[in-house]
Amino acid sequence: MKTIKQISIIGGFLIATSLLSSSLLYAGATVSGKVAFEGAAPTPAPINFGAERQCALMHKDKMPVNEDLIVNPNQTVKYALVYVKDGFTGDVSAPAAPVEVDQNGCMFTPHVAAAMAGQKVVFKNGDALLHNIRTESKLNKMFNIAQPIQGMSTQKVFQEPELGIRLRCDVHFWMSAYLHVLKNQFFSVTGDDGTFTIKDVPAGTYTLEVWHEKLGTQTQTITVADGETKTVDFTLKKQ
Template structure:
């Protein structure tokens, strides 16, 4: 049996503080009879465009163009929205450690533009034959500031605490990206179909947040029953 709920309110929190520092540490423990949360994130408002006017390195960065501040797929589905649970004290294991997360400067864009990682190491990469100065911020405080003058260059850095890290390039002012440093493994990033899925959730009541950089975050309450899926259709709105 699946329960269906529809949410369309917004929480007025600034985009630079989309993920608050954790109230408690996270402990890995066995999850018995866990449930899941799944659904689709949509946006029905107007899609504003950002004018990109490269003033240098145009052979790599491209020509002037308009780009949407929120990318939508079929049915107004939101791409690259992050959906996550907050204040989770214990539960499933983190995904297996593999390749160190990367932030790539590629064709004067950040790839990926939005990602979620646990606190810890990050490799900043330059795939372009031009200088990028990649600058990350926790709020207004610099998290890292790295000059990468060479194609193929990789510089390791560290994001030591949970929070939202906004990324820009001091050499190419239109570049912007976001890294959500999670304090628990209960999160999902939507693809072009807007779908998300958070699995192995211990039964109980939770606070869930859905966020996209243009709209800002939406917060809602959700209940999870053991062995069942709770389905949410989430409509983001510009604050």
């Protein structure tokens, strides 16, 4: 019978080896930075819900705005995709967790979603009225699905990498969003602070690209070493 001391030694050894192996597994670089906006920040227009009073009534406190160009208070860009465009040749499998695109208050949420090719994407209807999701994809099979009931969800998988797939709802003309399908897992979409973080990037030289529906694209070449934290900033302006 093992003594408590022996067990604790074995346990300590196991913890130490698992920490070591996990640090070896995730020894890649972290690439992070911000997407700045150059120029006077535009004031986004409130959504005009037209005759769809049911949609307007869901926003009694604050009317949502058109999200196609949101400049954050810190002069950064929201909803910009930053991703490893070229240079990564490894074999990766899609994350198991699905990406969700909801329809809430007659708005797609989030306005920009990103998934890896082969990853599940779940489209939901959080509203008690009819929405449909139509994809304007070119490389992936287009679809148009109606979701008439609150709580409905439809799972899809996009097999081909394709940037900027526009999502529309034909019932509500203002409803527009983008889904990016990436060939690897090294991507990030900026939020309210305009920053992005891409973790576990293997050592190497890569082309990093930023993509925004109104501000276009921009690339930078980066070289990262294992364990390095690399800061990369972009500045976009109206074209």
